[in-house]
Amino acid sequence: MFLQILTVLVVGHLQAFYCTVTTVGDLVVLEGQSVNVPCHYNPQYTSHVKYWCQGLMREFCTSLARTDDLESAPNGMGRVTIADDPTQHVFTVTMRNLMEGDSGWYWCGVEVGGMWISDSTASLYISAVQGVSVLSSAVSADEGDSISVHCNYSQNLRSSEKRWCRSGDWSSCVVTDSNGMFSSKQVLIRDDRKSAFTVTFQQLERRDSGYYWCAAGQNQVAVHVSVTPRTTTASSVQIGSTAALQPLMKSDDSHSHRLLESPWIVCGIVLCCVVIFAFLAILTFRQQCKKKHKHQETSELNDKLTMCPWKEGDYKNTSVIFLNTPAHQVHVV
Numbered sequence: 388m389f390l391q392i393l394t395v396l397v398v399g400h401l402q403a404f405y406c407t408v409t410t411v412g413d414l415v416v417l418e419g420q421s422v423n424v425p426c427h428y429n430p431q432y433t434s435h436v437k438y439w440c441q442g443l444m445r446e447f448c449t450s451l452a453r454t455d456d457l458e459s460a461p462n463g464m465g466r467v468t469i470a471d472d473p474t475q476h477v478f479t480v481t482m483r484n485l486m487e488g489d490s491g492w493y494w495c496g497v498e499v500g501g502m503w504i505s506d507s508t509a510s511l512y513i514s515a516v517q518g519v520s521v522l523s524s525a526v527s528a529d530e531g532d533s534i535s536v537h538c539n540y541s542q543n544l545r546s547s548e549k550r551w552c553r554s555g556d557w558s559s560c561v562v563t564d565s566n567g568m569f570s571s572k573q574v575l576i577r578d579d580r581k582s583a584f585t586v587t588f589q590q591l592e593r594r595d596s597g598y599y600w601c602a603a604g605q606n607q608v609a610v611h612v613s614v615t616p617r618t619t620t621a622s623s624v625q626i627g628s629t630a631a632l633q634p635l636m637k638s639d640d641s642h643s644h645r646l647l648e649s650p651w652i653v654c655g656i657v658l659c660c661v662v663i664f665a666f667l668a669i670l671t672f673r674q675q676c677k678k679k680h681k682h683q684e685t686s687e688l689n690d691k692l693t694m695c696p697w698k699e700g701d702y703k704n705t706s707v708i709f710l711n712t713p714a715h716q717v718h719v720v
Contacts, residue, residue, distance in 0.1 A: 408509040410495045415514045419542030419582050421483045426495030426509065433473040436498040439480040445494050445508050452480060485515040486542075517541040518606040527613035533589035536610050538601035539582055547604035549584045551576060554598035554609065588612065 409427045416422045426437065436455050442448030452459035452469035461470040461481075471478040482489070496508045522537040538549070549567065551574060552560035563569045567578030578584035586601065596614045600607040 408495050408497055408507045410509045410511055413512040415516060416485050417520055417539055417541040418486055418515050418517050419484060420539060421481060424480045425477050427477045428497050430476050432497050437471055437478040438496045439469055440494050441491055443492050448494050487515050489515045517543055519601055519603050519608045521601055521608050521610055525611045527615060528591055529615055529617040530591060530593060531617060532591055533587060536586040536601060538584050540603040544603040545580060549576060549578050550602040551586045552600040552602060554600055
């Protein structure tokens with residue numbers, strides 16, 4: 388008899404072991420918000436009852452929703468609903484309008500059946516807190532583009548003013564008016580006056596990168612904004628299109644511009660200019676030297692002629708002989 392009871396217990400626990408239920412980790416939710424919890428189970432238990440309960444221990448937890456209870460069906464009127472998807476082997480629990488008192492341990496459960504067989508369960512802790520949260524704590528965009536930051540707040544902050552500030556500079560804060568709105572050239576804020584406000588940051592520049600605060604009342608949460616240089620992508624080029632030639636021309640111009648910026652090419656151009664200038668200077672200097680030398684020779688000849696002048700009457704009694712002339716034709720003057 389003892390052996391039979393032991394066998395039933397072992398088999399029951401093995402069945403529960405193979406019917407493993409898994410879910411997400413612990414969650415923190417703002418007051419007034421909703422939360423969806425997925426609970427996965429093994430395929431052989433698609434037809435079994437699934438449930439959701441609250442309590443420190445599974446054996447004594449309070450049932451909040453069951454798949455065999457119409458009141459907790461997806462279209463039910465309660466704050467907690469449960470929906471099973473047998474094709475995906477997952478059931479989803481939705482809790483709405485969470486309050487601080489809803490914080491505690493919760494259990495995803497699958498009824499395995501039988502007195503001696505334990506249900507398969509998975510637990511998580513849900514905290515309902517007051518404050519502010521963001522959908523994404525880091526956003527990025529290219530220069531000139533816009534970004535949108537979604538900031539959620541708890542129910543007790545509905546009537547509080549909403550702010551968008553640059554971290555470390557409280558004087559930069561922009562604040563919503565009595566209608567939950569703010570509008571400027573670069574920042575737009577819209578508050579739905581229920582649970583969230585949206586900040587639109589537009590016409591971004593590189594200097595706008597950094598940390599900012601989403602704030603409501605005395606609560607705030609950090610958001611990092613990253614602005615990256617705009618990347619130019621080649622557009623589709625149509626054959627025979629003159630517009631397609633312009634990017635190519637710009638590319639060639641930019642290539643030439645990069646070549647001119649090379650220090651070796653610039654030095655080479657300067658060196659060529661120096662060589663040409665030196666060559667022209669030497670050529671000019673040589674021409675001036677030749678002119679000066681010729682001028683000196685002319686001056687020396689004039690000086691010689693001046694040193695041996697012809698005196699008046701020296702040409703008298705002078706004999707002039709013409710070569711290759713017969714002797715009888717020679718006359719004496």
